[in-house]
């Protein structure tokens with residue numbers, strides 16, 4: 353029988369895998385066992401659909417080795433393959449054909465791991481330890497069996513063969529030890545046992561192997577003999593079906609890293625079993641770091657969906673709301689039917705109930721973390737807080753009650769993150785609003801003139817530095833009955849009734865002066881007023897409208913040419929500052945100079961707010977004039 357050649361790309365990949373020193377040679381066993389398990393899933397699935405009467409108990413994987421003959425066999429009684437399938441599945445590596453392997457890559461080890469992970473070329477990893485591989489297989493329901501044989505890059509042959517039962521037997525002819533390479537270890541019982549435990553413990557079918565046990569010889573004290581028996585090597589029960597008490601953090605972390613391709617432990621795991629309106633097991637993880645593509649369109653949210661232990665969907669997006677899109681993990685429910693289609697799933701009532709329940713439990717766990725392990729929560733917040741804020745915003749506030757307690761903002765008090773609840777409990781006697789300021793950085797906000805008076809009173813200010821922050825706060829309107837108030841808004845005032853009365857009188861007395869300044873700033877500034885927010889600083893800039901100065905900046909930076917809403921700027925002047933007496937003097941004596949002063953003060957207020965001044969040269973010249981005269 354003529355030998356068939358592997359497809360060209362397959363050949364290169366195979367060469368690379370076989371010939372390089374691969375640090376994880378041992379994964380070949382995991383790959384073969386996973387394939388066997390998949391083949392049995394397929395048969396079980398077929399049986400469910402066609403009522404073939406095959407139960408899980410009928411299915412198993414047999415592992416065997418022969419040290420002398422240097423062979424390992426992995427057998428399953430799964431679906432098997434017909435001739436075409438053998439040809440298509442084992443003749444071409446990385447079916448897509450789009451695979452381009454970088455031949456000149458020097459960092460081979462790393463590349464290989466990636467190749468295997470990405471392209472699912474699991475079967476070929478057998479050639480890392482075997483000089484020859486045979487696949488004897490018979491498809492369920494067919495009469496003919498086939499034998500596929502290959503010694504690696506040369507190609508492969510397929511011949512008719514004899515096999516009584518359906519399924520596949522893979523025989524590996526293990527390489528001889530060479531140089532630094534130890535292949536003998538794979539012909540050891542303990543090694544194979546430990547590999548199964550390590551990589552394939554949750555395979556749901558029993559992986560059986562004949563093992564040796566030492567046992568005392570009856571009647572002969574102190575003497576032992578070897579006894580051989582068939583042992584099931586894997587614990588089979590998937591990790592999520594075990595009880596929490598049985599599992600260590602280490603086991604959860606290991607599982608997460610292996611299944612979800614992360615290099616670091618997760619920040620948190622949530623393992624829940626729920627019965628009632630929705631019955632399911634869920635094992636969820638919150639990664640420590642946001643994946644590199646998390647805040648891009650490429651990122652796909654979703655949880656693995658299992659129906660009674662059989663995976664039916666790799667990424668079920670309907671199980672996670674957008675604000676929790678960072679959660680990884682799986683849900684296993686008996687309430688879902690195995691052969692449910694994607695379209696049907698979307699309308700599945702059970703799935704909706706599960707999603708609702710998961711959402712609550714994720715939130716509760718996050719809240720718990722916030723209360724009990726603040727450092728971890730803050731780490732979480734730094735990575736994923738923005739997602740929660742976007743979620744809150746895009747739900748038009750409908751999720752207010754649900755999500756507001758997860759929010760954190762930096763407070764002026766110690767420049768530390770605080771929750772709204774904590775802020776409210778620290779509010780001072782007489783303080784009736786939650787104060788906030790929005791801007792580019794904590795440092796800039798902290799030096800705003802308006803903060804001084806509030807800080808003196810012991811009031812805290814929330815510093816909002818993400819673009820979306822102020823929009824959220826405005827959507828929330830209030831928290832715990834306390835209104836949010838921007839210190840950059842013209843209607844915020846921090847004075848006592850007494851002080852306000854005084855201010856009103858003073859404004860009345862100086863209304864012509866203020867009107868004169870307003871005239872000088874016509875077209876740039878909506879109004880000039882005496883401020884009720886300032887202590888030692890001369891001026892500040894606020895907004896009269898619902899659009900704040902910061903929102904104007906954020907909206908202005910967004911793409912689109914349509915008319916962007918603008919803030920109605922108000923120049924606020926400190927009536928108790930010496931500059932005010934000077935303005936009064938100029939009003940009486942030199943109106944031109946008053947106009948120049950109005951210009952300068954307005955520009956200063958812009959600079960303080962982090963806004964551009966229209967004409968920096970004119971501004972500097974005016975200052976210079978003052979310096980000379």
Ligand code: ADP
Pocket residue numbers: 383387388391428430431432433441442471472473474475476519520
């Ligand atoms: P992957 O498992 O990622 O698809 P592999 O290279 O490991 O890639 O396997 C290629 C294909 O060969 C599988 O998808 C499957 O169709 C078939 N196959 C491999 N092992 C078996 C087996 N034991 N029984 C039936 N089919 C198998």
